[in-house]
Amino acid sequence: MAHSHDVPSDLTRNQGLVLGALNHSEGPLSAYDILDKLRADGLRAPLQVYRALDKLVERGLAHRLESLNAFVACADEHCHRKGLIAFAICEGCGKVDEFADAVIEERLGEWAGAKGFKVERTTMEIRGKCGVCLAAAA
């Protein structure tokens, strides 16, 4: 099986660097975190990072976490790009768990249908504590 951190070969240099930074990180990174990690590789300005992130997010290779103003690499090689993705963010260790749920998505579709609302994208972010951190605190 392909490792989920394999990287498409058609990325540009900056896109590859940014995705690499995300892949090698334990948790979410802000654009400025990424920039700091990539100064050694020649990146100098926020825009270089934001532009790469735009493309990566557009392609579903990375996700933006709205509640953190930060980004993560997509956890699933065969991921999403369509449909609802949810993120569980641990406030203890910062780790993010990405998952999809068809029931939630369907339920949302029902609500939208009833309201005449056309869904274009959904962000769902759960904040709390992961099992590891709960166990450690006990």
Place this chain on the structure above:
Amino acid sequence: MAHSHDVPSDLTRNQGLVLGALNHSEGPLSAYDILDKLRADGLRAPLQVYRALDKLVERGLAHRLESLNAFVACADEHCHRKGLIAFAICEGCGKVDEFADAVIEERLGEWAGAKGFKVERTTMEIRGKCGVCLAAAA
């Protein structure tokens, strides 16, 4: 029936001003939008607005929309404060529709239970077009 824009009487001056600004707005406002609206009332610094917003959000009288970095007054007098609230944000007109859904909340609870994750709060924001804007575009 009480109008949903009735305001609790135990708010401080700044909190009352900020909630008033949100109540009188058609759509979400950023903290700086609010500040601009309230300069005439003597507010001068962002922090005055952020502090009021913190309290209002804590009490469930206002909500923060993470994907917009903006705030809305709670749409429901007898609202939430516990439990999941979802927001449907129209990218045409900017209006926000607030709703709760027990099925989604339960489903999320199941996921969390299975994972050993303790949910503390959830943000769910749907972007798209409302019925009115869809009809107007057709």
Place this chain on the structure above:
DNA sequence: CGTGATATGTTATGTTATTACGCTTGAGTG
């Protein structure tokens, strides 16, 4: 009254994101 908790005012600063402009690269085409 004294004391603590909460709210306030103000300045400065930190963090996140975009605008504007011009250059480079590479694919396609006559």
Place this chain on the structure above:
DNA sequence: CACTCAAGCGTAATAACATAACATATCACG
């Protein structure tokens, strides 16, 4: 090849969002 078009890149400046630090003020309560 020369042309052109689209996508990407580099840089500087600026806008937008948010908090730190510090000094006062206000008010419930013992």
